[in-house]
Amino acid sequence: MFPFKISLNTSTLFPFKLNVIEQIEVAREAGFDGIELWMQDIEAFIDGGGTVQDIQTSLKEVNLELINAIAFFKWADVDEDTRKAAFEQAEKEMRLLESLGCKYIAAPPFGDVKGTNLDEMAIYFEHLVRIGRQIGVEPILEFWGKSKKLSRLDEACYVLDKSNITNGKMLLDPFHMYIGGSDFAGLKNLKGEQIGVFHVNDYPSYPEVEGLTDQDRVFPGEGVCPTSEIAEILHGIHYDGYLSLELFIGDFKGKTAAEVADYGLRSVRNSYSIMK
Structure with a gap:
């Protein structure tokens, strides 16, 4: 049984240097339900002569949901x-993303956050969410395992709890949970509706956790991440949203973008299926 939807985070396709229309087409051909685009790619496409209408049309024609955008603004900077x-x-x-029908925008601890405490982050995140909800795009709180602050699941939960935001959501990622020292069992304490998007990837046993970088991520099922356990927990807390494949592999050894997307979709489905 597979109770989730599957999305492609287009970082996975970065080595192929595709524009957003080409990224959307690759995701559609592989059979993904949704896609996460990067703001830098959206802006590069528009700056190069493309239009918002072009992206709207492309998404509509292939019936692909733009579930989230990866953006970098220093909302929690000291x-x-x-x-x-x-x-x-x-x-x-967010105004641009709203015109594209985008549901979420990622809010990671980008910038100088070492001197920002979690209570201040809660205030700043609340402000960000209120802006987004007026526009129609929901910011989702992301933690980074190597961030100076907001590096663990418990810290993200604290920020959400203190933010006075009803139905606030997080973006979770097993790679960041692992390198930041978050216990995967902590997912059991969440409610499914608290998760906006769940990134999926895997990581090897070597190098040791201190030496791991984004480029070391591998396809789900190819590393030592307890993907089956995570899938069961997510299902148990009634999360039925998107699992979004996010990799930063620099060289796919001759594979085409279509082959990578197809293999990635199958790896997510195989690794996160639920035993009946």
């Missing part, structure tokens, strides 16, 4: 002026 500029950037980007 510097007030930097945060102000970040909220302005976020608002501009």
Whole structure:
């Protein structure tokens, strides 16, 4: 049984240097239900002469849901002026994403966050979400395993709890849980509706956790991540949303983008299927 939907995070296709229309087509051909685009790719396409209408049409024609956008604005930076500029950037980007029918935008701890405490982060995240909800795009809280602050699941839960946001959501990732020291059993304490998107990937046993980088991620099922256990937990807390394949592999050894997408879809389905 497979109770989830599957999305392609287009970081997985970065080595092929595709524009957003080409990324959408690859995801459709492979059979993905949704896609995560990067703001840098959306903006590059528009700056190069493409239009918002082109992206809208492409998504509609292939019936692919734009579930989330990967963006980098310094919403939790310790510097007030930097945060102000970040909220302005976020608002501009969310207005563009709303026109594309995008559901979520990622809010990771980007910037200088070492001097920002979690209570302050909760205030800043609440402000970000209120901006997004007025526009129609929901910011989802992401933690990074090697961040100076907001590096673990418990910290993200604290920020959500203290933010005074009803039905706030997180973006979770097993790679970041592993390198940040989060216990996967902690997922059992969540409710499915608290998860906006769940990134999927795997990691090898070597190098040791301290030496792992994004480029070391591998396809689900090819590493030592307890994917079956995670799948059972997600199903147990009634999460039935998107599993989104996010890799940063630099060289696919001669495989085409279509082959990578097809293999990736099958690896997610095989690794996250639920035993009846």
